[in-house]
Amino acid sequence: MAKTKLPDKRRPSPKELLELANKEKLGKLKVFLGAAPGVGKTYAMLSAARAQKAEGVDVVVGVVETHGRSETAALLDGIEVLPRTSLTYRGRDLMEFDVEAAIARKSKLILIDEFAHTNAPGALHTKRYQDVEEILRAGIDVWTTLNIQHLESLTDVVERITGITVRETVPDKVVEQADEIVVVDLPPDELIQRLKEGKVYLPENARQAIDQFFRPGNLTALRELALRRTTDRVDEKMRMHLRQNAIQGAWPTAERLLVCVGSGEQAERVVRTASRMAAALKSPWVALRLQTAEESGASRSSRRRTEKALRLAERLGADTVRVSGKDLVGEILRYASQNNITQIVIGRSRGKRLRGVFGRSLSEVLTANAKDIAVTVVAPLREERVERRFRLPELSTSIKALATSAIAVATAVAAGVGLSYVTPLPNVSLLFLLAVLTCAIRFGIASAISASLLSFLAYNFFFIEPVYTFTVTQPYELVALFVFLLVSIVTAGIAGRLHEQADLIAQRAAATQSLYDFSRKLSAAAKLDDVLWLLAHHVAQSAKGTSVILLRDGDDLVIKSSWPPEDTLPTPDWAAARWAFKNELPAGRFTTTMPNARFNFRPLGSPGAPRGVVGVEPKDAAQTLPPLIEAELQALTDQGSVALERTALVEQSAKANAAVESERLRNALLSSLSHDLRTPLSSIIGSVTSLRALGEKISKDDQADLLATIEDEAGRLTRFVSNLLDMTRLEAGALDIRRDWVDAADAARCAVSRAQKVFADFPMELKIGSKLPLIRGDASLLEQVLFNLLDNARKYAGQESSAVVEVVQAGDEIVLSVTDQGPGIPADALELVFSKFYRVDHGDGRAAGTGLGLSICRGVIAAMGGSIIAESPVRDGKGTRVAVRLPVSIQPENPSRQSRTETP
């Protein structure tokens, strides 16, 4: 069975292949790694670059610091050096590397010295490695240099070895993603020799620290670190290669590491240790945030410390998970077993609270309860034991606490003195306890503690014999006094914590309420503007500041909404907003990209399809956003993004519906044209060819009928074509409608007589009211309308039916109506019949018309200022009446003189 190995261990996983594929699109990063300054990294990089250049590779220098070394400067000769951009910061001009110029230059390879460099304020990113990342994303290869002490996870090790705190750090993840690492090695003795010969550049102000630094012991240790790091990496690269090519090798069993992040002082150190262990094990690792129920009331500083440690873990490549509950050990072990964790790293806690319950610290309990899991306990450093739990609160807070407690205690004294005149008061201490509790509940723990101390003194001074002195004569009074102090401090502590918890819960409730409100309103918002306004409003509200929303418009962003209303942004903010949009990452304030912008921008929309950014500027100028607000903003942004997507989809579907509708109309038009043109043509062609081909074989009567068919059908075709043309002209606005004086009765007479000629078999009756006034309009078009109505009546009512044409005056309108005795129009189709290409389906297949007649009528009548409607049934559930109403204008003074009134 020794041979059984899981097949998927040998094959590359999809994730690994995907990583490889992504990498191929990016530029390649090569890091020249050294143990210390002066080992010759820049020299090595430039020499290698010259070799590339000689091979014809397009190499440019982004940043190279020669530090006045002539041999290094000589290597620069013949390589293009990109100009730097100058930034003015506090009156000084600083030359910085220009990322955008470097991307625009689009060389094959760019050299960027000092990977760990921190950019001047005002630059695009805070750190140079971020510049490098952006250049890599643009597909340009980068070579850079780095000293081992700048690696984030090693800073504490380096500090322990050398005693120097390294401030410029590069996250391990960034270096791990480098495609190649070249170690530039120099034995410590030679380095010190070079230092003595003055070949190593050292800044004046750091000389002393650096002298300390360049000791053989330090250098040896750093050299070992650099070499070991590189060996680890080579190992990793080898494994990747083997796996990607499905070469079977000796894979280590899958280790998974879990680090517990608490609020202790050593949280960050524990995280670093775990990171190093994970790197050595080549295992994924998870940072678990521990949060007990009572810890939610923990002090702000400890919460901040926890968040900082978590963020460090994230930077070092860990996944972060939050776990909360009463039984922390149980929760940790449950998570560990569910996620196949093999090792747990935990700091040795003081375990104060747990000690109260179990008598043991968290790490001890964990070690005792863990089964099949290795637990590594990181011991605290000595100085970390120094517990500065009750660090002095800020001045304003302490003054406020003191003032409130003084007032409370003074009130208690006054009440006690006052009451003692009324009745003897043996338990006056209860009054002071009341004051302490009031302070605790109203003003928090600091005020409560100060109130207990003040009460202790005041109680002694005012009420314990001898009064008005701090002396206590009776021993039992002394005991009472101290018991009081103890009770009041404990009460203050409990009540104060309760107060803080209540505050926190209130804050959370407010945040939840705000989110709930937001999502409720958002679900009701149908239009984009509503969504944007809601988002802007809520973001501003939750950050207690201002907000702005920019959406994509063509190639650029435009301000779409803001709270309070604002339509301009400072230039740095535009840059930050554009960067956030382009890279789909947060930028601006509180981030490391353009941190001097006023707003903090985060992308809106779904990944890969950003729609814009939302910017937020809190009122108080804090260094970071409080985690609670940060979380709330994230939730708001996410919900807003979803709502934006939704409105976009709604718009899209409306467009699609419109397209479907127009497609339907187009099809209706086509089928109508096809049918209405083809049927008469069929009859005509059929009749003509019959007459020609069969000629004499057809009887005289039939021949005459065929000829009549041809005539009738040609007439039908003509009407259809002229309707079609009218419609086209009407739609194009080209139908010429005259505004003459028209006698409606005359128009009706003409229409009936024309229709009678064409539809000889269809009886029509004409009823004309007396003394009809003239109307303004187009006589020939009005006649055409009535003709169309008669045509319809015949078509839909059937030849056996008949039609009545009526012209009467009703108020200040002339009503022309055509009524038939046909089956009528269904109520729901009464309006539809006026739309283009609509035909009432009578199901008998008779006389399907063009579906154009009525819509032309409506167009013409509307152009004359009138209206046309259909009514059905007219009588006994049968018949249709189509009525045209035209307004009667002020009559011409002497109609007989108006020559133009005559109908043509």
Added chain:
Amino acid sequence: MTRHRILVVDDEPQIHRFLRPSLSAAGYEVFVAHTGREALKSAATASPDAIVLDLGLPDMDGKAVIAELRGWTTVPILVLSARDREAEKIAALDMGANDYINKPFGIGELLARLRATLRHVDRTSSISTELRVGGVVMDIPAHSVTCRGILVHITPKEFELLGMLLRNAGRVVTHRQLLTSVWGPGHSDDLQYLRVFIGQLRQKIEADPDRPRIIMTEPGIGYRVVEDDALSDV
């Protein structure tokens, strides 16, 4: 000879108005139906020799009429349809219609199609060993084809394909019908076979393969072998 009885089904009175005298003059006895139901009733009671059917009927789909007719009769059906309704025509043909004619049409074309359809019925009822169209003679027992008197070398698949077309001379045969009968039902969508084999057949039997006179393409529908007497005796 007895007069063939033709049932004309169309909802447009104008069509009847010219078809009735024309078909009568051409020697047919004409029955009329305006709806699908009427058509089904007439087909059952009047026992027509052929049906001319418009696919656009008011009460039911023309294809449904064909489906019902084919449930109990093999009477030839000639479909009237618009040129732009390929899918409808193919469906009608696959459901058992014998041929189609595009609207608007000349009477000569209609009469030719009617004759071809009716003759096909006569031909299938007798056993023939020889098929001849446009100078092409196909001897079925001998498995040989001569074109204008010259023996043509022909592969078995080509023979089958040509046989299918010649047996239906004057009528359209759909791609699907050709493919399923020659290559089998598994190949009903392999149009490229047809393109190749029809091309080869034309090379062998057409005087000018680029301007075929015998095997005509019905775009989007199928192929039709044109008869010698297409319009000659109208």
